[in-house]
Amino acid sequence: MSKLRNGAIALVAATAVTALAACSGGGGAAEPSTNPDGSTNLNMWTFADVHAAYYEAMAEKWNEANPDQEIKLEVTVYPYDDMHNKLQLALNSGEGLPDVVDIEVNKFANFVKGSTPPLMDLTEAAAPYRDDVVQARLDLYSKDDHVYGFPTHVGAFVAFYNTELLEGAGIDYTTIKTWDDFREAGSKYHEATDKAFGVASTGVNFIEPLITAQLGGEYFDADGNVQVNSPEVVEAVSMVQEMQDAGAVSTIPGGSPDDEQAYGAINDGDYAAIVYPAWYTSRYVDYMPDLDGKIAIAPAPAQDDAVVRTIGGGGTGTAIPVASPNQDLASEWLAFAKLSPEANVAVWEELGFDPVNMSVWEDEEVTKNPENKFNKYFQTNLFDVLNEVKDDIGHLPSFSDPNWPAVDNTFTTVTLNDLYENRVPAQDALDKAQSSLQNELGQ
Amino acid sequence: MVAQQPVTQDGPPQQAGPAEGDRRPRRAVSGDGPRFSHTAGAWIQTGFLVVIAVIALVPLVAIFVGTFQDGNDVIRRGMSFDVDLGGLSLVNYAMLFTDSGPYFRWFGNSLVLTVVQVVLTLLVSSFVAYGFAMYDFRGKSLWFVMVLLVMTVPFEMLMLPLYVQVNDMGLADTYTVIVLPFLAQAVTIFFFRQYFLGIPKDLLEAGRVDGVTEYGIFFRIVLPISKPAMAAMAILNGMICWNNFLWPLLVLRSPEKFTLPIGLNTLLTPYGNNYELLIIGAFFSLIPILVLFLAFQRYFIEGMTAGAVKG
Numbered sequence: 001m002s003k004l005r006n007g008a009i010a011l012v013a014a015t016a017v018t019a020l021a022a023c024s025g026g027g028g029a030a031e032p033s034t035n036p037d038g039s040t041n042l043n044m045w046t047f048a049d050v051h052a053a054y055y056e057a058m059a060e061k062w063n064e065a066n067p068d069q070e071i072k073l074e075v076t077v078y079p080y081d082d083m084h085n086k087l088q089l090a091l092n093s094g095e096g097l098p099d100v101v102d103i104e105v106n107k108f109a110n111f112v113k114g115s116t117p118p119l120m121d122l123t124e125a126a127a128p129y130r131d132d133v134v135q136a137r138l139d140l141y142s143k144d145d146h147v148y149g150f151p152t153h154v155g156a157f158v159a160f161y162n163t164e165l166l167e168g169a170g171i172d173y174t175t176i177k178t179w180d181d182f183r184e185a186g187s188k189y190h191e192a193t194d195k196a197f198g199v200a201s202t203g204v205n206f207i208e209p210l211i212t213a214q215l216g217g218e219y220f221d222a223d224g225n226v227q228v229n230s231p232e233v234v235e236a237v238s239m240v241q242e243m244q245d246a247g248a249v250s251t252i253p254g255g256s257p258d259d260e261q262a263y264g265a266i267n268d269g270d271y272a273a274i275v276y277p278a279w280y281t282s283r284y285v286d287y288m289p290d291l292d293g294k295i296a297i298a299p300a301p302a303q304d305d306a307v308v309r310t311i312g313g314g315g316t317g318t319a320i321p322v323a324s325p326n327q328d329l330a331s332e333w334l335a336f337a338k339l340s341p342e343a344n345v346a347v348w349e350e351l352g353f354d355p356v357n358m359s360v361w362e363d364e365e366v367t368k369n370p371e372n373k374f375n376k377y378f379q380t381n382l383f384d385v386l387n388e389v390k391d392d393i394g395h396l397p398s399f400s401d402p403n404w405p406a407v408d409n410t411f412t413t414v415t416l417n418d419l420y421e422n423r424v425p426a427q428d429a430l431d432k433a434q435s436s437l438q439n440e441l442g443q
Numbered sequence: 444m445v446a447q448q449p450v451t452q453d454g455p456p457q458q459a460g461p462a463e464g465d466r467r468p469r470r471a472v473s474g475d476g477p478r479f480s481h482t483a484g485a486w487i488q489t490g491f492l493v494v495i496a497v498i499a500l501v502p503l504v505a506i507f508v509g510t511f512q513d514g515n516d517v518i519r520r521g522m523s524f525d526v527d528l529g530g531l532s533l534v535n536y537a538m539l540f541t542d543s544g545p546y547f548r549w550f551g552n553s554l555v556l557t558v559v560q561v562v563l564t565l566l567v568s569s570f571v572a573y574g575f576a577m578y579d580f581r582g583k584s585l586w587f588v589m590v591l592l593v594m595t596v597p598f599e600m601l602m603l604p605l606y607v608q609v610n611d612m613g614l615a616d617t618y619t620v621i622v623l624p625f626l627a628q629a630v631t632i633f634f635f636r637q638y639f640l641g642i643p644k645d646l647l648e649a650g651r652v653d654g655v656t657e658y659g660i661f662f663r664i665v666l667p668i669s670k671p672a673m674a675a676m677a678i679l680n681g682m683i684c685w686n687n688f689l690w691p692l693l694v695l696r697s698p699e700k701f702t703l704p705i706g707l708n709t710l711l712t713p714y715g716n717n718y719e720l721l722i723i724g725a726f727f728s729l730i731p732i733l734v735l736f737l738a739f740q741r742y743f744i745e746g747m748t749a750g751a752v753k754g
Contacts, residue, residue: 049712076698082688089693095611286715
């Protein structure tokens with residue numbers, strides 16, 4: 001029995017020692033990040049392979065231009081949703097943080113809550129490029145006039161028209177300027193072909209915020225209280241419902257144009273007009289090969305008295321946690337990698353996004369390059385459209401509200417379905433959303 | 444007399460025994476009522492199980508067929524059995540074995556981690572359980588209640604302190620930290636304890652009389668007769684380890700150390716999803732669990748029920 005007792009005591013002791021060792025742990029001192037060759041290690045997290053390849057290319061360019069400030073970038077691609085959860089945990093604990101991190105726009109506001117956000121103020125780093133960069137996109141990742149993230153693209157809403165189908169129905173897309181024009185054209189097309197014209201999305205909340213911004217509305221009041229049943233939002237949603245009644249917009253398989261099922265439907269010619277952010281160009285090129293040469297890009301519809309013609313939709317803000325021991329160098333590199341003209345050329349040529357640095361928009365060697373796959377695919381040039389609305393690209397501050405993710409979630413899971421699938425009147429559906437959000441947010 | 448005749452015709456009373464004996468097999472053979480209900484019951488039971496099996500197998504078959512199709516097409520059409528046989532190809536298989544990037548690295552990482560973790564978990568947990576089942580020591584009940592209490596704490600509650608702890612210990616981004624915190628599994632300990640309680644202590648005493656050490660008794664007497672329990676726990680822990688996602692995601696930082704669930708999830712991005720690799724990759728990820736189950740299935744039911752009824 002003594003052996004037995006000793007064994008039991010040893011087991012307990014071992015457990016206790018392990019537990020104690022675990023509790024006492026070393027301090028969380030920042031690991032040295034400078035290598036013997038003078039280069040600095042920068043860890044980066046992202047959620048898309050294409051981003052990783054882009055940043056690695058930008059690191060190379062940086063090292064060529066700044067041999068005295070070389071960086072060794074290590075990019076880790078995590079699963080999309082879970083990367084944000086991991087980041088939240090790391091920021092909460094202050095441990096295991098990267099030097100640079102991509103944050104999806106809908107999640108960004110979560111990370112700049114409170115008076116001392118855990119992300120570095122990048123205002124100074126942005127300064128050299130500020131005049132050329134679309135202000136609305138910096139505003140998206142700003143709080144109290146401090147920039148906390150750099151944008152990847154403008155994502156300006158534009159309209160993509162399938163000219164072959166429209167011509168078949170006797171519609172000239174260049175005559176569509178306002179939402180009324182859009183509704184009339186859609187109605188005419190629907191009557192002529194019995195097919196859908198535009199899209200009423202139930203899985204993405206895009207057109208409604210666009211129209212709301214054009215009407216000068218917001219989803220939150222000045223005090224940050226949710227007001228999704230404000231007159232402008234009700235009007236915006238009613239406009240889409242009226243378009244649906246007129247046959248100008250219809251729901252789409254997959255819930256939004258940015259879904260594999262929807263790509264198939266659009267590619268098959270089931271939908272003729274898509275109003276979506278400019279980055280949708282890459283979806284056409286990658287997923288809708290049959291429409292090559294048939295799609296024209298035009299400015300998104302807007303009423304004559306619109307407060308702004310268009311806004312940006314979607315996006316990724318890249319940020320630097322304040323806990324990063326390399327934040328000064330990281331911020332310089334990040335400004336170069338996301339805001340500089342050379343970086344923005346790559347954003348267009350490699351990723352197919354509308355770049356935030358407007359100096360690129362004027363560079364015809366880049367924008368009119370006949371070899372560019374996007375220029376080859378589309379009938380009209382994206383940059384001609386962007387230059388047309390250049391001074392009128394607005395920002396919907398609601399997108400930057402810390403509670404926007406909750407609003408977006410309610411709309412894409414309940415409200416938009418109520419509106420376009422169940423045909424609940426706009427005011428009723430939005431009142432219900434308002435009440436549900438007030439409960440959820442404790443307002 | 445009249446009354447006796449039928450009796451005589453049917454058979455004398457003294458023949459009742461053999462007659463009954465005759466009747467018994469007759470009832471079994473020609474008794475339509477009982478046989479019908481028995482057969483119908485069996486059919487209903489079989490039919491029900493077939494339906495359940497089909498429901499369980501449909502997704503597996505669908506994913507298997509999907510490995511021969513264009514990934515985006517599969518997603519676009521949803522789960523459909525309207526398969527165009529001419530459109531099937533081995534392109535995805537060729538891609539998997541020639542151009543799947545780090546897929547097999549993830550696969551290998553998961554495999555090694557699963558094997559190591561299952562072996563160590565079985566060892567450590569069975570040790571602990573053996574102590575609870577076979578020895579008496581002060582505070583035994585209290586310790587055992589504590590083990591049971593651990594079962595009630597969800598991992599999400601332990602996540603943050605554990606994350607801080609492993610970072611402080613400098614263990615982040617190591618395989619050790621994926622395995623170490625979960626070696627003493629409360630559920631496994633509980634299961635083993637119940638199983639061990641069913642083993643007669645006389646066996647242990649016999650071993651001691653023969654001069655076998657305490658460790659010898661465990662390894663040479665108890666373990667061999669605990670194969671069903673080991674097999675059952677190997678399958679359950681194997682599945683948990685193989686599918687483990689959250690904890691490895693939190694502590695791993697180097698892409699080359701990623702496990703299969705993390706790696707496969709990185710194929711889903713806001714810019715489009717690599718369904719080709721995802722579908723065939725998910726299909727291949729079934730294989731280790733399938734092998735594990737097939738290898739241990741004959742012990743599985745036995746182990747599960749033994750653990751359930753004893754103690």
